[in-house]
Amino acid sequence: GRVLGVLGGGQLGRMFTHAAQRQGYRVHCWGQDRDEPAVRAADAATVAPFGDETARERFAAAVDAVTVEFENVPAATLRKLAGFTPALPVRPGPDVLAVAQDRRREKAAAAAAGFATAPWREVSTEQQATAAPTIARPAILKTARDGYDGKGQVRLGEGDDLRAAWESLGRVPCVLEGRVEFALELSAIAARWPDGRTRVHGPFENDHANGILDLTLYPARVDPVVTAEARRVAAGMAAALGAVGLLTVEMFLTDDGDLVVNELAPRPHNSGHVTIEACGVSQFDQQVRVTAGLPPGDPSPRSAGAMANLLGDLWEQGEPDWAGMLAAFPDVSLHLYGKDDPKPGRKMGHLTATAGDPETAARRVLAARERLRGATR
Numbered sequence: 001g002r003v004l005g006v007l008g009g010g011q012l013g014r015m016f017t018h019a020a021q022r023q024g025y026r027v028h029c030w031g032q033d034r035d036e037p038a039v040r041a042a043d044a045a046t047v048a049p050f051g052d053e054t055a056r057e058r059f060a061a062a063v064d065a066v067t068v069e070f071e072n073v074p075a076a077t078l079r080k081l082a083g084f085t086p087a088l089p090v091r092p093g094p095d096v097l098a099v100a101q102d103r104r105r106e107k108a109a110a111a112a113a114g115f116a117t118a119p120w121r122e123v124s125t126e127q128q129a130t131a132a133p134t135i136a137r138p139a140i141l142k143t144a145r146d147g148y149d150g151k152g153q154v155r156l157g158e159g160d161d162l163r164a165a166w167e168s169l170g171r172v173p174c175v176l177e178g179r180v181e182f183a184l185e186l187s188a189i190a191a192r193w194p195d196g197r198t199r200v201h202g203p204f205e206n207d208h209a210n211g212i213l214d215l216t217l218y219p220a221r222v223d224p225v226v227t228a229e230a231r232r233v234a235a236g237m238a239a240a241l242g243a244v245g246l247l248t249v250e251m252f253l254t255d256d257g258d259l260v261v262n263e264l265a266p267r268p269h270n271s272g273h274v275t276i277e278a279c280g281v282s283q284f285d286q287q288v289r290v291t292a293g294l295p296p297g298d299p300s301p302r303s304a305g306a307m308a309n310l311l312g313d314l315w316e317q318g319e320p321d322w323a324g325m326l327a328a329f330p331d332v333s334l335h336l337y338g339k340d341d342p343k344p345g346r347k348m349g350h351l352t353a354t355a356g357d358p359e360t361a362a363r364r365v366l367a368a369r370e371r372l373r374g375a376t377r
């Protein structure tokens with residue numbers, strides 16, 4: 001079995017593809033457009049809607065194992081791939097995907113596994129949108145499905161009308177959650193094998209700007225008790241869901257040192273990009289291993305590191321001066337996803353630096369990014 005199938009054509013699939021190719025696999029990507037980053041990087045591609053049955057049959061026949069880089073693939077498509085004969089390992093499986101696609105199920109799963117979430121309630125009907133308030137403000141109304149990079153969210157202060165907010169989101173199923181006063185945001189990426197063996201990358205310390213990940217420091221600057229607890233939450237969630245494959249858990253760390261589960265992603269994660277340079281086995285290498293049926297890799301860091309995202313905003317004055325930046329910062333790694341149409345807020349690439357400690361690495365990537373913005377020319 002030397003062909004790995006990946007559903008989704010984005011940058012996560014592209015970096016998975018590069019890791020798989022380096023380990024001697026071919027990758028067949030099922031994407032939505034010829035120009036998607038992973039479709040272009042893969043050895044072979046299917047370009048069709050995920051519901052397309054002919055495409056599914058052809059994809060299934062062409063691959064030896066399946067993974068995803070995007071959680072909003074219909075669970076039914078994964079279920080049918082998992083039921084293909086001869087048996088096709090599908091990692092993560094359809095049930096894990098179905099949980100991670102819906103914030104209501106995510107929060108229920110976290111609670112069932114014994115982990116805290118923000119206080120929340122469902123707002124899916126007119127009645128629920130006008131019911132007496134039970135969640136203290138400030139709060140956030142989020143669509144239950146399909147949100148990413150802070151899209152599909154409305155922040156609600158003391159006087160704001162819940163019903164108006166729900167209408168502005170299109171009257172779709174939503175969750176209203178209380179805002180968590182966090183000290184830090186963390187993430188950890190569990191990789192779980194069919195026999196239950198689990199390895200965790202992280203925790204990562206994440207800074208968001210406008211609802212989009214901006215900067216990751218690794219390892220997170222938290223005490224060893226919190227580090228161990230964050231890993232325990234990630235591994236515990238993966239075990240509770242019976243996940244096989246990668247499962248990222250995003251968390252809030254409160255001032256009291258408690259961890260609160262924010263959301264799940266059944267795939268590699270933007271915060272884990274720093275593992276490409278900082279670890280011997282990256283999150284993408286681990287995804288290849290668990291998908292292909294290889295043994296677990298060691299997720300421990302070789303050095304500290306930091307990652308800064310490059311969003312489309314950086315292209316406002318035209319193509320950034322890559323050569324100038326790389327000349328000034330020869331130790332910084334540049335990753336570009338090969339996307340042709342920069343738009344504000346769109347993830348176009350990232351910068352990574354490694355160092356003896358995460359602050360030093362963060363200073364390097366931030367200075368390099370400032371140089372790209374032209375601020376220090």
Ligand code: ATP
Pocket residue numbers: 118140142147148149150151177178179180181182185208211212250262263
């Ligand atoms: P992603 O791109 O990670 O999938 P998303 O659109 O699904 O993001 P969330 O992760 O739910 O959105 O929220 C985005 C960010 O907004 C969080 O990382 C956090 O900074 C902030 N946020 C979300 N929910 C809360 C909350 N209950 N309390 C405080 N901050 C929150």
Ligand code: MG
Pocket residue numbers: 147148149263
């Ligand atoms: Mg999300």
Ligand code: MG
Pocket residue numbers: 250262263
């Ligand atoms: Mg998130």
